[in-house]
Amino acid sequence: MKNVSINMRRSVREFENKKIPQxxxxxxxxxxxxxxxxxxxxxxxxxxxxxxxxxxxxAKEIRSFFGIVSTEFESIYSKNKFNVAKNFYYNLGDxxxxxxxxxxxxxxxxxxxxxxxxxxxxxxxxAT
Numbered sequence: 734m735k736n737v738s739i740n741m742r743r744s745v746r747e748f749e750n751k752k753i754p755q756x757x758x759x760x761x762x763x764x765x766x767x768x769x770x771x772x773x774x775x776x777x778x779x780x781x782x783x784x785x786x787x788x789x790x791x792a793k794e795i796r797s798f799f800g801i802v803s804t805e806f807e808s809i810y811s812k813n814k815f816n817v818a819k820n821f822y823y824n825l826g827d828x829x830x831x832x833x834x835x836x837x838x839x840x841x842x843x844x845x846x847x848x849x850x851x852x853x854x855x856x857x858x859x860a861t
Contacts, residue, residue, distance in 0.1 A: 748828045758830065765834070776840055780833040788831055795822045 762779045770776065782788055799822045810818070825831060 750827065750829055753830045758832070762832065765832075774840075774844060776836050776838075778835050778837050780835065782831040782833060783829075788825060788828070791831060791833075792823065792825050795825070799823070 758781055762781070765779065766775065766777070768775070782791065799819065
């Protein structure tokens with residue numbers, strides 16, 4: 734069976750300043766919530782950030798982190814790739830909405846599954 738979602742996937746680093754319909758955001762999150770995870774635990778939580786001030790705060794934190802690891806990234810990636818990533822993370826591509834996907838560690842702890850290693854992080858990646 735051909736998976737159109739995977740075959741049509743692309744990276745976008747600049748966004749139009751258009752309002753995203755709530756119904757589309759709900760569909761995206763519903764689809765992402767069905768991603769596979771170890772033991773089908775699906776330990777993620779989704780947070781939709783519409784507020785410009787909150788997006789700016791998130792961007793500020795990412796810039797701070799990016800500054801800490803930038804020398805490491807510069808040595809791994811080409812100058813062009815590094816600059817593209819830096820520009821994106823410095824303003825989050827001016828995205829009108831950000832969907833944060835976070836792992837619920839308490840949920841895993843309550844299920845006795847906190848020690849499932851990197852799989853929990855990989856499953857968050859699967860949801861994206």
